[in-house]
Amino acid sequence: MTRRQVPEGWIILGVSSWLAAAGNWPLWRELHVLGLLEKPAGWALGAVAGGMVLLLLTALLGMLAWPRVLRPAAALLLVAAAAGAHFMGSYGVVIDKGMLLNVLQTDRHEAADLVGPAFALSAGLLAGVPLLLLARCRSRPVGWRAAARRNLGIVAGSLALVVLLALAGFQPLASAMRNHKHLRYMVNPLNTVYALGALAARPLRQVPQPLLATGLDAHVPPRGDRPPLLLLVVGETGRSDHFALNGYGRDTTPELRREGVASFRDAWSCGTSTAASLPCMFSPLGRATFEARTRDTEGLLDVLQHAGMAVLWIDNQSGCKGVCDRVPSVHLARAQDPALCAGGQCLDGILLQGLDRRLAEMPAQQRARGVVLVLHQIGSHGPAYHARSPAAFKRFQPECTAANLQECSRQEVVNAYDNSIAYTDHVLASAIRWLRAVEPQWDTGLLYVSDHGESLGENNLYLHGLPYGIAPDVQKHVPWITWLSTGLQARTGVELECLRQGEVRLTHDHLFHSVLGLMQVETSAYRVSQDAYARCAGRNAPVLP
Incomplete structure (x- = not known):
């Protein structure tokens, strides 16, 4: 040439x-x-x-x-x-x-x-x-x-x-x-x-410095015969207004409704992407301070470990963005399961495989103080929403199967997304059924919070990740769902019926303190005013936005 x-x-x-x-x-x-x-x-x-x-x-x-x-x-x-x-x-x-x-x-x-x-x-x-x-x-x-x-x-x-x-x-x-x-x-x-x-x-x-320690004084006073066990499920790309529990016209969450969960309808994310939200929601700093920080700080999982509890991060995504760096972790996104991983990327049902074994393998001394299993979903990650649900849960048809969402009608995009929510409903309900099965040994609970929402073609916007100040609410309004066994309700004083009454505005800023409250971790890092469950636990502290 x-x-x-x-x-x-x-x-x-x-x-x-x-x-x-x-x-x-x-x-x-x-x-x-x-x-x-x-x-x-x-x-x-x-x-x-x-x-x-x-x-x-x-x-x-x-x-x-x-x-x-x-x-x-x-x-x-x-x-x-x-x-x-x-x-x-x-x-x-x-x-x-x-x-x-x-x-x-x-x-x-x-x-x-x-x-x-x-x-x-x-x-x-x-x-x-x-x-x-x-x-x-x-x-x-x-x-x-x-x-x-x-x-x-x-x-x-x-x-x-x-x-x-x-x-x-x-x-x-x-x-x-x-x-x-x-x-x-x-x-x-x-x-x-x-x-x-x-x-x-x-x-x-940011001058390189060691992590700022948080909650070194954390401890769990002995209470009852059974230790607490919490499944903390970190959702992916779940938008609140597509959960039937929150008033959506389609019944995308029939199994969770039958399980009697409590759902907060006014919950908001720390960011509009996983990279922004995940580290922020596990931080004690709150969104405003987290964004302005000049030094990184230990997070929720570190404090739980300081309290002597057993913690395990189980990932079906592209990683924990640093949140799980100092706790044991398992990565399942590339697991070899012919039923759940046939397409090269696993469905979220893989997160529930082998939970009994994982519990048994944890150190006995830590298990005795309590266990937190964090399940990080692939959830409704787009644009391949159709790949997030198996055939049995594709109840909304026709669904979009194209990578370029604009090749589909908006209804087809919504159908594919809603099918992924229906499958998340099944995974969460299956997790609750497992928790019920282990109640004789544990006081159990499940907390599900999504990292951010999603645009599904409104105003020709798709996916997520817009700068927070200009992002539409659908990228920031997220589901927050709670289920507690009778044992954990008695242990903490937090009754599901109380959680269902009244509505409070929550943000990811509350997650750190709410989990510590549920697990009854005593530490100077805990703020009762930021505990979403404090109002139902007799602590007489209003939840602040």
């Missing part, structure tokens, strides 16, 4: 123009959908926004226009822009550091659900053509000093023009960004570059 010698300036202009136009089609579509490109004022806003995006990309490439650097850097930006445009355009997501962290922590099975023919076609069209043209170009030799002068001129000139355009269109631009905050996360691929920089800089803002 003959390679043509092209000045770096033309390469920068060509790549920047392509990225600004084709690579940002989701941004221009969103501006159109919002009605911001109508009439002369809208045309002017579009021209200002387009010009600023082009100039910012030019400045970025100008900083990278060094010998043997420009073409690889441009290729990476083209690939990143193609991927970002596909996911923003197909699922309505935006890209910030939280979303990028989710991508970096995604395992190959989760990635396979997202990367299908539609992704290949979209990425091929957006990146393939410019990459082919880029491969046919070669840079003209230039010295480092000359390159530095040229790059400085490109960057300075581009940024100066950005300032002029911003001043010229300040009023409509500021109004659009103020009223539609998600637009700032849609400038592609600058959103990815910024998020990657923020993640890379995070360790610099």
Whole structure:
């Protein structure tokens, strides 16, 4: 293939123009959908926004226009822009550091659900053509000093023009960004570059230090003949309003209703993704303090261990995001079970396999003080909702089986999602039945809380992970379900009938203290005001949001 010698300036202009136009089609579509490109004022806003995006990309490439650097850097930006445009355009997501962290922590099975023919076609069209043209170009030799002068001129000139355009269109631009905050996360691929920089800089803002110890004084006073046993089920992508227990029109939770559980209908997550929510919900800090922290702190599972209890994390997901690093753990997502793991990723029923054996293998001294088994579900993780339920639970038909959810009708997407909730209902009810079976040896209970919710096509949004401040409620409103045996009710004074009466607003901030309260762990880290069960245990402490 003959390679043509092209000045770096033309390469920068060509790549920047392509990225600004084709690579940002989701941004221009969103501006159109919002009605911001109508009439002369809208045309002017579009021209200002387009010009600023082009100039910012030019400045970025100008900083990278060094010998043997420009073409690889441009290729990476083209690939990143193609991927970002596909996911923003197909699922309505935006890209910030939280979303990028989710991508970096995604395992190959989760990635396979997202990367299908539609992704290949979209990425091929957006990146393939410019990459082919880029491969046919070669840079003209230039010295480092000359390159530095040229790059400085490109960057300075581009940024100066950005300032002029911003001043010229300040009023409509500021109004659009103020009223539609998600637009700032849609400038592609600058959103990815910024998020990657923020993640890379995070360790610099947090000086490496040992974990801050929490609850070292924790202990469990001896009570009764039987120790407590709690199944703490961490749900995945469960949204509260699709649980029939919480008023949903479809009967997605018939088995839990028959088990007589209590369901809090006003519970809210710490984040909109697993990477954000999971460490936060097990932390004693609360969401606001957790996000502003400069030092990591031990969490709920550490305090339970300090109290001498037996703790085990059982995972059917892509990991615990650091929550279970200091406790025994079992990872089942790749287990070899022909019935439950036929598709290469296990259904949540695998979490209940061998629980008797796992209990028996725990140290006897710790078991005698109490046991907490944490079951981390794959739950309703999308977009492959159809893969989260076996055939026997696909009662809502037809269901979407496509990786690209926009290929299905919204009802088909909802059907597939609701089938996954129906299967979660079965798994939780089966767990309760197991707890009933071991009641002669234990005072048992189950607590289920999802890590975050999900968008199912409302306002053309799918999946989750939007920045918390702009995410819709369906990505933050989560189920919180409790079942307690008669023994655990008598032990703690918390009656299920009391929990069913009245409604309180809960957040993930309450989880740490609520579990300590149920397990009757005494420690200075416990706050009765943050215990969701305190009002029913005679501790006369209101639950605070």
